[in-house]
Amino acid sequence: MTSKAEKRQTLKAPIGAVLVMGGGVGGIQASLELADLGYKVYLLDSSPSVGGVMGMLDKTFPTNECSMCILSPKMVEVASNQNIEVITLADVLSVEGEVGNFEVKIRVRPRYVDTEKCTGCGDCTAKCPAKITDAYNAGLSMTRSIRVPFPQAVPGAAVIDPESCRFLTKGKCGNCIKVCQAKAIDFEQKEEERLLKVGAVIAAPGYKPFDASRKTEYGYKVYRNVITSLEFERILAANGPTLGRVVRPSDGEEVKKLAFIQCVGSRDTTVGNGYCSSVCCMYATKQALIAKEHLRSIEPTIFFIDMRAYGKDFEKYYNSAEAKQGVRYVRGLVSGVREKQRHKNLLLRYLDEAGSVREEEFDLVVLSIGLEAPCGLEEGLGLETNQYNFARVDSFTPVLSSREGVLVCGAAQEPKDIPDTVTQATAAAGLASQSLHESRGTLLTKQDHPPERDVSGEEPRVGAIVCRCGSNIGGFVDVSSVVEYASKLPGVVFAEERIYACSQDAQEWIRQVVDEYKLNRLVVASCTPRTHQPLFRETLRSAGINKYLFEMANIREHCSWVHMQEPERATRKAKYLVKMAIEKARRLEQLPEGESDVTPRGLVIGGGVAGMNAALNLAGSGLPVYLVEKDGKLGGLARNIRFNSRGDDVQAYLRQLIEKVEREELITVFTSQMVKDVSGFIGQFKTLIEDPEGRETLLEHGAIIVATGGGQYQPEEYCYGQDERVITQWQLEDLLAGEPDSVKGRHGIVMIQCVGSREEARPYCSKVCCTEAVKNALALKEISPESEVYVLYRDIRTYGFREDLYREAREAGVIFVRFEDGRQPRVAVAPRGLRVEVEDANLGGETVVIESDLVVLSTGITANPDNRELAPMLKVPRNAEGFFLEAHMKLRPVDFATDGIFVCGLAHAPKSIEESVSQAAAAAARAESVLSKKKIVTEGIIATVDSELCSGCRLCVSLCPFEAINYDEHAKAVVVNSSLCKGCGTCTAVCTAGASRLQGFRSDQIFEQIEAAASAWKE
């Protein structure tokens, strides 16, 4: 028999390139990860720009961050990465071959504009006579046949709509050719086919928004004031058709009463969509909140069935919207909408909680449309799909499609939100890398920047760019006057404004002006440095200037957003901030970056499903791993779960997972070991572990994955522990699996939801308990169809395809009784069994008494108490509930802010096994991006110490949060480890001798900034 290694040798080496189909947030994330992991990427999108639906959204829940503001830098990164080729207006025709060696035939439709030549100036659009509806504004406004799809589009070039272009349809016009100075119009372009050779394919085609006109009862496309949620996103957007004014389409009047109808095209078998679209409850809440932000007087009402606020921090977001921010929630299904002829107001007819039919008038109705399966999964990629046409995946391998070598992520697989999409995209990139890692780097082009110009002897020549951010800044700050003001400040040789300074074409323009005006300092006045500083620094570096000669003024968050009601004062403040930034920029100096070695080995803390998967994924990419588990055996909480929501055998899965881990030579498992200490930094960590006998082992590794899991809430309520007929869902699962006969013939089996969840001490939803309850209720009905099974709940949160189980449970006769928060059921031990009393909210609070044989508590998930000690060792934060806090909820969902440390599974938040498996693969991919590099580049902004001045007091040593400072006995002074230093400045602030200095934040730079602010105040 040939060994695995021999077999590998006889096979052709895999191709070190990947095709990513779909350029939404999922496809963008997957492409960036793959390029970082060392692969050539073809990023293909059927539309004229990447960005997907996220590019159309105004803000995102639950942080209410501007959606485009967080996506745009990533879009620019994709466009400027030499190892990613963006191919728009393209479709996959066929995929032949096998993993490692695919041939993908694609069709590229003509754009009729040369993207290399087009500058996106807009002259052609101004002269184009053919009007079409603007797809970017969801059809709410008109644009021209030739246009740049949206200001931050990538590529940032114009595109011609062949159906409406007069030249293409009638041979007339040609205005665009006449006005285009760049000679970019090319009507000779033809549709072409290309053959791409790749080792793997990642499908990220997202979803299709549900066509609301199919629900005729709501009058979409019939009544002008009935719109979809996607259209409402555009209305709310500052760069949308109404510039963010919440007005009615029929008459442009401000909206007073706003209604959202939930589940339009979701949870609805009449339109073939039995599943829940997972995101609509939260996005409606977000839209209601933003509408209130824009128009305080607006009264939003959300008509819903169950409030599915199941993700991390969603429950708090929903509670705050309802209790503090005036969003009204009405539980009731709207059966129809009628228009009142005179005012075009809309009458909503709905069943209220007491079962009475009601009518209420609103002036705008938003239909919260669901997410449908995308096209191209079956025909183009040859993938199997499920009954709803989404890509079919198995529970324990959630990003592997039915075809080996083709991975699937994001909403194409099941409706999901942005963080879950980003997580899965990262996971897919990591799994693609597993099959291709032998060819890592073989097709890479080195990112070439021009050599850095030494500007140390030059007089400062500052370029100041003021961004309008559409109307985000431009609508409130007088940008032109800020530019004029900046242009007269000392050292400024160039000042101009841009509509979007972060767009791709703006980066090219910045490079040109740096060159043309011989700039040696750059100031951008726009939004937050948190998301945009890396982009502008990179642009400056690509123009041949040291990236630390850049300064940013945040005139959006600090001016236009907070002072929207006082535009004059917002403008004045913007000028101060720009002056301060320019004064600092004049004094900036070039800073070098360092490099440190990488120990190419990972450490995974926690041997549950997430930890074991993370370790296996790293090992699969050829990287050795330590896996440390505090328990005597691997498996974690999953040892208590028998079947998942799809009926798959969790114990069988766990057994083969443990076997694989134990067989894998690259994984060294340490059971019964606790982490005692962690030191070091990205690329070079040292972790001390200890066994119960006190024996210590020191592990050296380059990255850490935290997979320490969570716990189960231990109930004291509902007579648990007092009567053995009160059990938890896990105990019920044991009975169902081990002694099914013991549940036969029991009558009045009552499940109680939200035990230990969604309450004051734990104000979050545990996400898995509703699915677990309906799954077990169905199992009970299967074993004993005659048993009466009750589920007492507040909301049933069976998101995604889990909704099928809920429907099946209702059809099987499981009785669902809803109770209100604060009106929890009561359980008492009665002479003949257990007596359960519940105030049925659907019967107006009438008390229902159930004589029960068995009460099953759906207990929630709690944070692992060990996290309290682990967090300071790793220097990573936890949230108020004790779960670990990721670096950025949307874009870095598995990263910690501390470099080289990643998180997955229940350690992050409550989630299902399949979600933990995805997150584990994502965390492994992120760790692989560290471990696969020979060197790590370290920051230029770090502290330095003048040993002559250092008194050796060591105050800085004790206060440094990153343990980056040590006392050197020999030198009698402290020294800073540049790899550990994060440039926080704590040491500089406490150093009484003035020996500690933070590069880029010298005292003279700060004092001049203060001086600038003070003098500007007097102007």
Ligand SMILES: Cc1cc2nc3c(=O)[nH]c(=O)nc-3n(C[C@H](O)[C@H](O)[C@H](O)COP(=O)(O)OP(=O)(O)OC[C@H]3O[C@@H](n4cnc5c(N)ncnc54)[C@H](O)[C@@H]3O)c2cc1C
């Ligand atoms: C009204 C509304 C509001 C929302 N608000 C939020 C929110 O606030 N927060 C949040 O987390 N989520 C929100 N969502 C969900 C969010 O839109 C998705 O989670 C996210 O966009 C999914 O990203 P994706 O990359 O998987 O898909 P998409 O964004 O749909 O991107 C898919 C891309 O693939 C391309 N494509 C499609 N088919 C093909 C093909 N055959 N070949 C090539 N390319 C193809 C498309 O052109 C598109 O560019 C909202 C959804 C809606 C409808």
